[in-house]
Amino acid sequence: xxxxxxxxxxxxxxxxxxxxxxxxxxxxxxxxxxxxxxxxxxxxxxxxxxxxxxxxxxxxxxxxxxxxxxxxxxxxxxxxxxxxxxxxxxxxxxxxxxxxxxxxxxxxxxxxxxxxxxxxxxxxxxxxxxxxxxxxxxxxxxxxxxxxxxxxxxxxxxxxxxxxxxxxxxxxxxxxxxxxxxxxxxxxxxxxxxxxxxxxxxxxxxxxxxxxxxxxxxxxxxxxxxxxxxxxxxxxxxxxxxxxxxxxxxxxxxxxxxxxxxxxxxxxxxxxxxxxxxxxxxxxxxxxxxxxxxxxxxxxxxxxxxxxxxxxxxxxxxxxxxxxxxxxxxxxxxxxxxxxxxxxxxxxxxxxxxxxxxxxxxxxxxxxxxxxxxxxxxxxxxxxxxxxxxxxxxxxxxxxxxxxxxxxxxxxxxxxxxxxxxxxxxxxxxxxxxxxxxxxxxxxxxxxxxxxxxxxxxxxxxxxxxxxxxxxxxxxxxxxxxxxxxxxxxxxxxxxxxxxxxxxxxxxxxxxxxxxxxxxxxxxxxxxxxxxxxxxxxxxxxxxxxxxxxxxxxxxxxxxxxxxxxxxxxxxxxxxxxxxxxxxxxxxxxxxxxxxx
Amino acid sequence: xxxxxxxxxxxxxxxxxxxxxxxxxxxxxxxxxxxxxxxxxxxxxxxxxxxxxxxxxxxxxxxxxxxxxxxxxxxxxxxxxxxxxxxxxxxxxxxxxxxxxxxxxxxxxxxxxxxxxxxxxxxxxxxxxxx
Numbered sequence: 001x002x003x004x005x006x007x008x009x010x011x012x013x014x015x016x017x018x019x020x021x022x023x024x025x026x027x028x029x030x031x032x033x034x035x036x037x038x039x040x041x042x043x044x045x046x047x048x049x050x051x052x053x054x055x056x057x058x059x060x061x062x063x064x065x066x067x068x069x070x071x072x073x074x075x076x077x078x079x080x081x082x083x084x085x086x087x088x089x090x091x092x093x094x095x096x097x098x099x100x101x102x103x104x105x106x107x108x109x110x111x112x113x114x115x116x117x118x119x120x121x122x123x124x125x126x127x128x129x130x131x132x133x134x135x136x137x138x139x140x141x142x143x144x145x146x147x148x149x150x151x152x153x154x155x156x157x158x159x160x161x162x163x164x165x166x167x168x169x170x171x172x173x174x175x176x177x178x179x180x181x182x183x184x185x186x187x188x189x190x191x192x193x194x195x196x197x198x199x200x201x202x203x204x205x206x207x208x209x210x211x212x213x214x215x216x217x218x219x220x221x222x223x224x225x226x227x228x229x230x231x232x233x234x235x236x237x238x239x240x241x242x243x244x245x246x247x248x249x250x251x252x253x254x255x256x257x258x259x260x261x262x263x264x265x266x267x268x269x270x271x272x273x274x275x276x277x278x279x280x281x282x283x284x285x286x287x288x289x290x291x292x293x294x295x296x297x298x299x300x301x302x303x304x305x306x307x308x309x310x311x312x313x314x315x316x317x318x319x320x321x322x323x324x325x326x327x328x329x330x331x332x333x334x335x336x337x338x339x340x341x342x343x344x345x346x347x348x349x350x351x352x353x354x355x356x357x358x359x360x361x362x363x364x365x366x367x368x369x370x371x372x373x374x375x376x377x378x379x380x381x382x383x384x385x386x387x388x389x390x391x392x393x394x395x396x397x398x399x400x401x402x403x404x405x406x407x408x409x410x411x412x413x414x415x416x417x418x419x420x421x422x423x424x425x426x427x428x429x430x431x432x433x434x435x436x437x438x439x440x441x442x443x444x445x446x447x448x449x450x451x452x453x454x455x456x457x458x459x460x461x462x463x464x465x466x467x468x469x470x471x472x473x474x475x476x477x478x479x480x481x482x483x484x485x486x487x488x489x490x491x492x493x494x495x496x497x498x499x500x501x502x503x504x505x506x507x508x509x510x511x512x513x514x515x516x517x518x519x520x521x522x523x524x525x526x527x528x529x530x531x532x533x534x535x536x537x538x539x540x541x542x543x544x545x546x547x548x549x550x551x552x553x554x555x556x557x558x559x560x561x562x563x564x565x566x567x568x569x570x571x572x573x574x575x576x577x578x579x580x581x582x583x584x585x586x587x588x589x590x591x592x593x594x595x596x597x
Numbered sequence: 598x599x600x601x602x603x604x605x606x607x608x609x610x611x612x613x614x615x616x617x618x619x620x621x622x623x624x625x626x627x628x629x630x631x632x633x634x635x636x637x638x639x640x641x642x643x644x645x646x647x648x649x650x651x652x653x654x655x656x657x658x659x660x661x662x663x664x665x666x667x668x669x670x671x672x673x674x675x676x677x678x679x680x681x682x683x684x685x686x687x688x689x690x691x692x693x694x695x696x697x698x699x700x701x702x703x704x705x706x707x708x709x710x711x712x713x714x715x716x717x718x719x720x721x722x723x724x725x726x727x728x
């Protein structure tokens with residue numbers, strides 16, 4: 001007899017694990033045993049709840065209470081008060097900084113209010129290491145439905161009609177991809193899952209694999225059935241140890257149940273999945289480089305055509321989708337294409353997961369219907385800019401994307417609209433920048449990344465990006481000329497036109513889009529040798545306003561290079577020759593007598 | 598674990614597994630029926646633990662969906678503990694006093710399943726001590 005009266009869900013996503021959620025879990029088990037309640041209360045490790053900013057997250061059912069920032073030391077109190085006596089521990093509830101109230105149920109928290117979870121449907125609800133948990137929430141029912149009552153053609157048709165597009169960034173219609181792989185001739189075909197999530201700041205694929213690994217396995221099997229493949233490969237970076245571990249457990253459990261392997265659910269269909277670890281090269285997220293890497297060759301892109309659907313892995317027809325794309329498949333099969341295509345906008349259907357990072361209050365993972373405005377994501381869900389600073393830009397699409405400025409805050413998020421303002425959907429990283437971020441510097445940061453990660457096959461990408469980086473370096477040091485700005489534009493266009501793969505074709509985007517929207521900042525660096533955001537150290541100068549200085553000596557005592565001199569109660573002076581521009585004096589001065597210009 | 602050989606077998610496993618995750622989906626449902634058991638010091642001393650166990654046992658025996666048992670603190674009516682409050686969405690909450698094992702099972706059988714109030718045990722009316 002199952003007499004469990006309470007479930008305590010502890011987040012086991014990487015974000016919460018790094019803020020000690022494993023210890024929280026352990027303390028719960030120990031405390032419950034102490035109160036002899038271990039038989040009636042269950043402690044479950046789940047995937048990511050998304051609200052990483054407030055982690056570790058603990059959720060208690062059936063009371064439906066959402067605790068935030070739970071430290072191991074808080075566990076005793078939760079057990080004593082909530083579990084034993086039924087009193088909610090007020091101080092661990094989410095406090096709405098705007099309203100000043102606390103919210104016990106997660107659906108009332110602004111962060112969750114406008115979210116809609118399809119790809120993340122099971123994250124934070126099931127234990128990712130228990131296949132029975134997944135089955136209990138309709139797991140493997142989609143595969144069963146496809147095998148029992150749908151022909152491969154029907155499956156492909158359903159995915160086509162749903163309007164689902166690739167969530168890896170480019171947005172190619174998934175149904176068309178499946179269709180091409182299905183129609184390609186060949187006795188041996190492959191299904192590949194691209195889990196080589198490389199954009200700085202993006203972590204949705206990791207969270208899906210950590211929180212709901214079976215949803216990806218099941219979708220890959222459905223794809224195998226649809227296109228006629230019997231083997232699947234998940235290409236995942238070794239930098240994701242927790243996701244790899246949970247995938248391994250999931251594959252083993254699915255094989256034990258016969259949900260992967262030979263004659264699945266008594267049918268003729270057989271499907272095996274194996275994991276291929278990647279070493280973390282960004283270019284291997286490009287689908288043809290990824291295929292080369294699986295084959296043991298250098299991770300360099302191939303020329304297309306032939307497309308992977310015709311000649312993919314080991315030159316056999318191959319379907320390659322991203323993790324999040326697969327995570328959408330099962331609900332489409334179960335609930336139908338009409339349901340799915342009713343969500344989102346005309347050209348972008350369904351939902352998209354975004355990883356919010358940077359200068360925003362609620363760092364975390366959010367899933368919203370396509371067409372949600374950037375303003376809603378940044379200010380509604382994200383809770384606005386940290387420290388009440390001014391919003392400057394939103395970077396989407398990582399090193400392949402661009403920056404969206406203030407004027408486009410009301411833009412609905414979809415593939416075409418983002419492209420129209422010079423950015424892209426990308427895998428869904430959203431980095432929020434505020435008034436302290438220098439756009440030239442940001443462009444330089446992303447370019448530095450692509451210069452490092454270029455595989456070197458195409459000259460424009462290998463050398464062109466390096467030249468662009470040198471120009472940016474010059475500009476941030478105050479040695480740029482106006483001709484440099486034109487040069488950046490020209491070079492950028494050439495690199496885009498002449499590179500073989502997505503990496504080179506998009507690498508100049510961060511520079512081009514910041515040139516488009518923040519040209520004045522570039523100009524200030526070149527003409528006035530000034531960095532308006534105060535981020536480029538070489539262009540900064542600190543000085544003391546003698547009329548304001550009270551001679552408290554605080555700045556002099558804190559200066560790490562002792563370059564400030566002056567007597568007590570007399571105005572101080574900064575020796576700009578020795579100054580390293582660390583800004584300590586600026587932030588320490590009690591009367592704002594130090595200025596930066 | 599043995600192999601699942603058909604969709605029917607998968608459904609059976611799903612039904613069995615649902616018991617372990619049901620509490621989570623029920624907890625999210627705003628329409629669920631909630632039974633609140635007073636589990637403060639007074640409630641526990643008066644035997645709320647037995648009442649709660651009986652409620653849980655009866656719910657799982659009858660395989661009732663959408664009913665959850667929640668521990669709550671002292672509401673001040675210590676003289677009538679153990680207390681069980683039944684909250685059906687859209688109706689006034691009903692609070693029962695002196696709930697022992699038998700009365701707890703009766704609450705499930707009469708109030709929850711058949712929709713009949715246990716007139717003799719509602720707080721606010723004459724409450725005879727439970728046998």
